Amino acid sequence: MYTYDTLDKALLNQRVAEFREQVKRRIAGDLTEDQFKPLRLMNGLYLQTHAYMLRVAVPYGTLSSDQMRKFAYIARTYDRGYGHFTTRQNIQFNWIELGSTPDILYDLSEVDLHAIQTSGNCIRNVTADPFAGAAADELDDPRIWSEIIRQWSTLHPEFSFLPRKFKIAVTGADADRAAIKFHDIGLKIVRNDAGDLGFQVFVGGGQGRTPFVAPLIRPFLPAKDILRYLDAALRVYNQHGRRDNIYKARIKILVDSLGADQFSLDVEHEFEKLDPVLLAVNEKEVERIRDMFALPYLRPDTDAQAGLEEAMEQSNPLRRWCETNTEVHKVPGYAIATVSLKPVGGIPGDATADQMDTVADLADRYSLGEIRVTYTQNLVLPHVRVADLPLLWAALDQISLATANAGLVTDIIACPGLDYCTLANARSIPLAQRISERFADLDAQHNIGPLDIRISGCINACGHHHAGHIGILGVDKKGVELYQLTLGGQGNRDSAIGKILGPGFDEDGIIGAVENVIATYLNMRTIGETFSETLQRTGHSPFKERLYDHP
Amino acid sequence: MIILDTKGEAHGERHGFSEQQEPPLFGATAIVSAAALKERFAPTDTDSLPHTGVSLTVDDDLSDMAGYFPYLAMVELVFSQFKDGRPFSTAVVLRRDFEFKGAILAAGDFLPDQALFLLRAGFSAFVVPEQFTAKQFKSALLAYSVAYQPGLGGTPDLVKTLRDPATAVAAG
Numbered sequence: 001m002y003t004y005d006t007l008d009k010a011l012l013n014q015r016v017a018e019f020r021e022q023v024k025r026r027i028a029g030d031l032t033e034d035q036f037k038p039l040r041l042m043n044g045l046y047l048q049t050h051a052y053m054l055r056v057a058v059p060y061g062t063l064s065s066d067q068m069r070k071f072a073y074i075a076r077t078y079d080r081g082y083g084h085f086t087t088r089q090n091i092q093f094n095w096i097e098l099g100s101t102p103d104i105l106y107d108l109s110e111v112d113l114h115a116i117q118t119s120g121n122c123i124r125n126v127t128a129d130p131f132a133g134a135a136a137d138e139l140d141d142p143r144i145w146s147e148i149i150r151q152w153s154t155l156h157p158e159f160s161f162l163p164r165k166f167k168i169a170v171t172g173a174d175a176d177r178a179a180i181k182f183h184d185i186g187l188k189i190v191r192n193d194a195g196d197l198g199f200q201v202f203v204g205g206g207q208g209r210t211p212f213v214a215p216l217i218r219p220f221l222p223a224k225d226i227l228r229y230l231d232a233a234l235r236v237y238n239q240h241g242r243r244d245n246i247y248k249a250r251i252k253i254l255v256d257s258l259g260a261d262q263f264s265l266d267v268e269h270e271f272e273k274l275d276p277v278l279l280a281v282n283e284k285e286v287e288r289i290r291d292m293f294a295l296p297y298l299r300p301d302t303d304a305q306a307g308l309e310e311a312m313e314q315s316n317p318l319r320r321w322c323e324t325n326t327e328v329h330k331v332p333g334y335a336i337a338t339v340s341l342k343p344v345g346g347i348p349g350d351a352t353a354d355q356m357d358t359v360a361d362l363a364d365r366y367s368l369g370e371i372r373v374t375y376t377q378n379l380v381l382p383h384v385r386v387a388d389l390p391l392l393w394a395a396l397d398q399i400s401l402a403t404a405n406a407g408l409v410t411d412i413i414a415c416p417g418l419d420y421c422t423l424a425n426a427r428s429i430p431l432a433q434r435i436s437e438r439f440a441d442l443d444a445q446h447n448i449g450p451l452d453i454r455i456s457g458c459i460n461a462c463g464h465h466h467a468g469h470i471g472i473l474g475v476d477k478k479g480v481e482l483y484q485l486t487l488g489g490q491g492n493r494d495s496a497i498g499k500i501l502g503p504g505f506d507e508d509g510i511i512g513a514v515e516n517v518i519a520t521y522l523n524m525r526t527i528g529e530t531f532s533e534t535l536q537r538t539g540h541s542p543f544k545e546r547l548y549d550h551p
Numbered sequence: 552m553i554i555l556d557t558k559g560e561a562h563g564e565r566h567g568f569s570e571q572q573e574p575p576l577f578g579a580t581a582i583v584s585a586a587a588l589k590e591r592f593a594p595t596d597t598d599s600l601p602h603t604g605v606s607l608t609v610d611d612d613l614s615d616m617a618g619y620f621p622y623l624a625m626v627e628l629v630f631s632q633f634k635d636g637r638p639f640s641t642a643v644v645l646r647r648d649f650e651f652k653g654a655i656l657a658a659g660d661f662l663p664d665q666a667l668f669l670l671r672a673g674f675s676a677f678v679v680p681e682q683f684t685a686k687q688f689k690s691a692l693l694a695y696s697v698a699y700q701p702g703l704g705g706t707p708d709l710v711k712t713l714r715d716p717a718t719a720v721a722a723g
Contacts, residue, residue: 011695
């Protein structure tokens with residue numbers, strides 16, 4: 001894992017001191033709330049319905065066990081004993097006092113953590129494939145490049161007051177577990193015909209009220225030019241992005257209005273003007289960072305699977321968990337294990353301080369002290385010996401984190417919704433809990449197969465409803481919470497935006513509608529066909545008919 | 552209003568957006584709008600331009616003033632509001648594309664917390680907004696001794712590139 005050196009630590013300490021002063025000035029009245037707002041947002045501090053919320057970055061989704069323990073400490077000391085993992089590989093603490101925030105940031109800095117640029121109209125926490133460094137299908141570790149981008153984008157003198165927020169995601173695998181095409185800039189690591197490492201660059205994706213799947217802007221960008229290209233793209237955006245309408249200010253609107261080809265030309269024109277040496281990624285720096293992410297030697301164990309098979313023969317719950325919550329590791333005899341934060345009836349993404357401490361201990365025991373945070377609001381232990389999976393599963397089960405539902409119908413993404421968020425029109429969490437309870441039966445879930453349900457409490461789409469196989473959007477219609485249903489979204493290699501099926505439903509109605517959609521799928525599917533595949537084959541009509549013509 | 556330079560030291564005053572400057576400000580005896588510049592001067596007027604500055608809003612287009620920049624004494628970039636970060640890019644483009652060597656002055660609405668960003672984007676000095684004090688800006692200029700990105704000016708003590716051994720300094 002990346003560890004901070006003196007430069008990183010100096011900058012972080014100075015940032016904490018700066019924010020302490022900013023809070024002092026705000027409390028003394030030397031800064032108005034209007035002036036303080038962008039400053040606190042650039043430190044991840046929101047004013048929500050009930051209290052301040054602090055959003056802390058998990059850079060590119062990678063955490064050490066000690067960092068996780070620090071989250072547990074923050075949750076116990078400054079919050080109400082829990083934290084909420086988000087769709088952008090952050091953690092949010094929902095019950096924070098303004099005066100405590102400098103101390104929290106100081107505590108976090110002790111383990112190289114921070115809240116820098118987790119909000120505000122700046123370049124946000126860079127996200128990456130949560131299986132990075134472990135996945136068998138990976139071309140290169142995206143965390144290396146994410147860390148380089150993190151450094152370049154941190155307190156950038158030119159790009160800290162952009163027209164709107166700016167999100168970058170990186171994947172090193174074709175499968176795309178980082179939903180890169182729903183980001184302002186999505187980077188996919190590729191090799192060209194000559195074997196050189198580089199990126200496919202997608203620009204202008206996003207969700208919100210105007211969703212776009214990002215078009216490909218640069219088919220191949222040499223890796224050493226990544227910062228030069230980002231610099232060019234950000235300058236075009238900073239100069240030409242709209243500032244007259246907050247809803248039209250994201251780069252996706254600029255790309256759409258110019259057209260992808262013209263935007264690409266504008267960026268290339270700017271790129272050519274930039275000094276190729278000044279912003280070239282330093283090779284030694286790449287190697288320094290690469291070394292820190294290098295996997296230690298793990299002895300392959302080709303016999304481990306047989307042992308696991310025996311254990312699974314004895315335990316059907318273990319078998320189900322292994323089938324859904326583990327993935328192939330690049331080293332034979334190891335596995336990537338997903339720790340579900342979606343227990344039946346639970347709040348998606350929430351973890352208690354005790355659970356965080358236990359996951360940290362389990363990471364030390366079974367996963368080289370490493371933990372990942374996924375954009376689907378789960379945790380991952382990336383380097384687990386296959387032989388240890390039964391023990392890990394049993395330990396997770398003790399703390400209610402062994403739900404065998406990764407990628408299934410109850411693995412729901414939901415934003416905080418009206419329960420916490422001042423922007424929301426409708427509640428998301430209670431809806432997620434009710435759907436989770438409705439489909440609690442694991443046999444039924446496994447029978448339904450892979451299915452993403454995603455819920456947003458407003459059109460800002462923090463619950464990624466546009467990218468859900470089944471998307472639910474909360475709207476306010478004359479003071480009544482209603483929920484619109486969309487079908488067909490995807491947040492992977494084949495990213496797609498779901499289509500609205502018809503008029504919205506009330507809270508009871510939407511539960512029934514989800515049931516009907518799933519029942520329709522089960523009736524129509526062919527052997528082995530997933531929900532997405534059935535929907536692609538049949539189109540939306542059979543689902544629409546079932547919901548609106550023959551409810 | 553007081554003007555502070557890159558070291559946080561006073562460098563004269565700016566009275567509103569007045570045109571005439573006495574004493575001259577960064578060599579300019581007059582600071583005119585973009586429209587007035589194009590109306591009153593030709594880019595070939597190399598007698599007057601070295602004593603003239605231009606005050607640009609966030610909406611002014613640099614490209615149709617390209618011929619003036621080699622001769623102008625100074626450029627003032629006016630922030631319409633502190634949240635609008637366009638002047639940061641304008642300063643970078645002035646330094647790089649137009650190779651502008653004169654002073655770039657920040658004016659208008661910005662916060663002490665943006666002072667280091669201003670200087671690192673290529674500004675030479677700034678007019679302290681009325682609601683803040685020079686002391687607050689001087690303090691903000693000392694907030695950081697390190698940075699990850701290459702800076703364009705005014706901060707020789709900051710790391711210039713991402714850990715380039717030729718330019719990096721030890722972190723304090």
